[in-house]
Amino acid sequence: MKMFFFNGSRCVVVAALAGLSMAGAANAKLSDEEIAQLGMTGTPLTPVGATRAGNAAGTIPEWTGGIQAPPANFKPGAGWADPFADDKPLFTITAQNYQQYEKNLLPGQIAMFKQYPDSFRMHVYPTRRSTSYPDWFVESTKVQAKHIDICPQYAQKNEMCLIDAQPGGGVPFPIPKSPEEAGWNTLLGHYNGTTMDAMGNGALIDSLGNRTDVIIRSREFWPYQLPADKRPSNEWFTQWGGAFLCDSWQIEQPPRSSGLVFGGCMYAQNVDFQVYLYIPGQRRVRKAPEIGFHDSPSFGSDGQRTVSSRWMWWFGGKEPRHSYKLEKGKELFVSANSYKIADPNLNYDDIYGKKHINQDLLRYELHRMWVIDGELKPGYRHLYKRHVAYFDEDTWMGVAFEAYDAKDRLWRMGEQHVLNLYDKPLLRIMGDSQIDLINGRYTTYPYWHDTAGRLTGFGPPKFETTEDMTVDISVYTPQGLRKFGTR
Numbered sequence: 463m464k465m466f467f468f469n470g471s472r473c474v475v476v477a478a479l480a481g482l483s484m485a486g487a488a489n490a491k492l493s494d495e496e497i498a499q500l501g502m503t504g505t506p507l508t509p510v511g512a513t514r515a516g517n518a519a520g521t522i523p524e525w526t527g528g529i530q531a532p533p534a535n536f537k538p539g540a541g542w543a544d545p546f547a548d549d550k551p552l553f554t555i556t557a558q559n560y561q562q563y564e565k566n567l568l569p570g571q572i573a574m575f576k577q578y579p580d581s582f583r584m585h586v587y588p589t590r591r592s593t594s595y596p597d598w599f600v601e602s603t604k605v606q607a608k609h610i611d612i613c614p615q616y617a618q619k620n621e622m623c624l625i626d627a628q629p630g631g632g633v634p635f636p637i638p639k640s641p642e643e644a645g646w647n648t649l650l651g652h653y654n655g656t657t658m659d660a661m662g663n664g665a666l667i668d669s670l671g672n673r674t675d676v677i678i679r680s681r682e683f684w685p686y687q688l689p690a691d692k693r694p695s696n697e698w699f700t701q702w703g704g705a706f707l708c709d710s711w712q713i714e715q716p717p718r719s720s721g722l723v724f725g726g727c728m729y730a731q732n733v734d735f736q737v738y739l740y741i742p743g744q745r746r747v748r749k750a751p752e753i754g755f756h757d758s759p760s761f762g763s764d765g766q767r768t769v770s771s772r773w774m775w776w777f778g779g780k781e782p783r784h785s786y787k788l789e790k791g792k793e794l795f796v797s798a799n800s801y802k803i804a805d806p807n808l809n810y811d812d813i814y815g816k817k818h819i820n821q822d823l824l825r826y827e828l829h830r831m832w833v834i835d836g837e838l839k840p841g842y843r844h845l846y847k848r849h850v851a852y853f854d855e856d857t858w859m860g861v862a863f864e865a866y867d868a869k870d871r872l873w874r875m876g877e878q879h880v881l882n883l884y885d886k887p888l889l890r891i892m893g894d895s896q897i898d899l900i901n902g903r904y905t906t907y908p909y910w911h912d913t914a915g916r917l918t919g920f921g922p923p924k925f926e927t928t929e930d931m932t933v934d935i936s937v938y939t940p941q942g943l944r945k946f947g948t949r
Contacts, residue, residue: 491626492607496637500607502527502600509600510651511636512855513830517793521589521828525856528594529884539922541912542883544801546590546825555584555795555826566795566828568852570864570875573899578817589827590799593856594887599653602632610634612642613731621780623731627703631687633858641786641834644853648775648834650686650706651858655888657933658682660923661714661915662908663810666764669902671816676762677715677918678908681725683708683935692928698939703730708938709737709754711761711908712946714918723946724753724761725938733777738940747944755779757845766905767896768845774860774878774894775834775851783844784836791830794852796861798827800879803893806912806922813913818904819895824879830855846873854880857889867900874898883925890925 499507508514508525516523533545555563557579560572574582606628613623622642624634633651635643664676685693686706699705710725726737735754740747752758753769756778760767769778802823803813813819832853838844848866853859857880865874876896883890892911897904908914911923926932936942 490611490635490639490643491609492637494608497604497607500604500636507637508856509595509603509636510633510856510858511638511647513791517830522793522830523589523591525591525593528856529592529882529887530594532884536885538885541806541922542801542804542881542885544799545592545884546587546799546801549587549590551585551587553586555586557582563795566793568794568796568862568864568875569850569872570862570877571795573872573875574818574897577899581815581817581821583821584795584826585822585824586795586826586828587799589829591856592799592882593854593889594882594884595653596887598630599632602628602630603636604632605630606632606634607636612646616642620782622782623703623733625703625730627686627706627730629688629690629693631684638788638832641788644788644832644834645775645777645786647858648773648851648853648860649777652889653687654684654890655682655886655925656684656687656928657926657931657935658890658924659933660911660925661918661920663906663910663914664762664908665810665814665906666766667814667816667904673810673814674764675715675810676713676719676908677914678762679712679714679920680908681710681712681933681937683727683933683938685727688928694935696939699727699935701729702732705729705938708935709735710937710943710946713762719762723937723943724750725940725943725946726750726754727938728754728777732780734780735778738943740943740946747940749940756783762908763905766898766903767907768865770844770846770849771863771865771874771876771896772907773891774853774863774876775849783839783842784849785839786837787835789831789833789835791855792833792852793828794831794862795826796829796831796852796854797824797877797879798829798854798861799881800825800892801881803879803910804881804912806916808910808913810910810913810917813893813910814906817902818897819893819906824877829861831861832858859889859891871900873900886925886927888925888927 536543557575616622638644666674705727708727712723721742739750757768846865851863867873878894893909
């Protein structure tokens with residue numbers, strides 16, 4: 463029996479994108495003149511739409527192509543050696559001196575200095591614009607940007623989807639003209655490989671510093687990145703304009719949750735995550751619409767995270783609940799090139815402190831940000847009255863966020879740590895943390911793949927390209943999920 467579901471009124475929607483001028487969202491395709499601004503050399507914009515030039519103060523350099531080759535001490539399967547290991551901190555920001563640097567600090571960071579003055583610190587290093595891109599990704603962006611568009615249903619019904627998406631991936635909107643377009647870039651506008659199979663730890667740390675390690679096997683699949691002749695033909699992946707992202711988590715630890723596994727996909731014309739859950743105690747697969755939906759609790763987070771803060775900001779349902787503003791070029795200190803966290807010899811006690819992760823593992827740099835600032839629309843419900851997210855201009859990946867509650871209190875803050883895995887090259891999130899500033903608890907996503915892989919015996923994470931895919935994609939289908947859950 464096929465377990466496909468279709469609702470004719472559903473289209474791809476960005477949960478957090480909302481309240482913009484509907485008329486301004488259409489006709490996003492770039493002209494030849496605009497695309498000519500993008501390039502590897504000699505253009506005002508980089509291939510993904512970042513400003514090529516450095517800043518006037520000289521504290522942000524020009525982008526010159528990023529890391530082009532692994533460092534001499536890189537050994538495949540042994541973590542990612544730090545290509546900037548000889549760099550020394552320019553200065554360290556602490557609770558005692560943060561006011562000197564306040565114009566380049568995020569509200570969440572300032573709150574951390576105030577709340578944890580004895581332990582929270584930021585080591586600031588020279589800015590290294592290390593992001594590099596495969597040649598095919600650069601060319602695919604130019605093709606994609608000439609065709610892809612936000613669907614007319616957004617203007618008609620406040621339901622967002624994409625039309626005319628081209629096979630082969632790339633940045634959909636390298637010169638974004640609205641928060642909606644920038645929002646799509648944060649999901650699709652970076653190359654993080656075609657598939658991933660990795661073990662991770664989504665640790666839960668309570669207000670007393672007690673830790674529960676939540677060990678999860680994560681499998682990702684990005685059909686959006688595939689050329690037409692490489693895309694799966696199974697109806698599960700071709701419906702609703704084709705799958706863009708498929709995701710699966712299988713809990714290994716703690717024992718009370720072991721064996722829970724979900725799998726599903728989101729689509730060009732249906733962003734409502736079509737996900738199924740295998741429950742070991744019941745030995746059955748059921749549809750799980752709560753997974754991946756707006757502000758529902760993130761899977762395995764003990765209610766301490768919402769879906770909307772995945773990757774600092776995440777699509778979650780068909781009807782936008784926030785009104786958004788977009789800001790470009792804000793210069794902020796953010797985590798960048800924190801290669802220390804990819805050391806497979808780290809133990810969990812090295813990473814997770816009592817109040818926050820070990821700040822001495824992190825490297826902060828001054829980078830230009832795209833900022834999406836969302837305010838809850840009248841008449842809508844969401845745990846976050848305001849949600850502000852920050853995206854690095856060179857990667858389109860989230861590096862930080864703040865969430866405010868109904869009383870306008872700064873409630874949660876998060877930081878995310880992205881590395882250029884230069885042997886591919888591709889971009890991957892290697893760790894994060896989200897801190898509840900009111901109850902004192904913090905969580906991490908199932909990252910820290912090298913450490914988790916070593917301690918569980920799983921081994922190094924598999925970040926695969928189209929040429930070396932080995933992940934069994936049946937885990938994303940309701941039929942295949944039962945097989946994984948009953949192993």
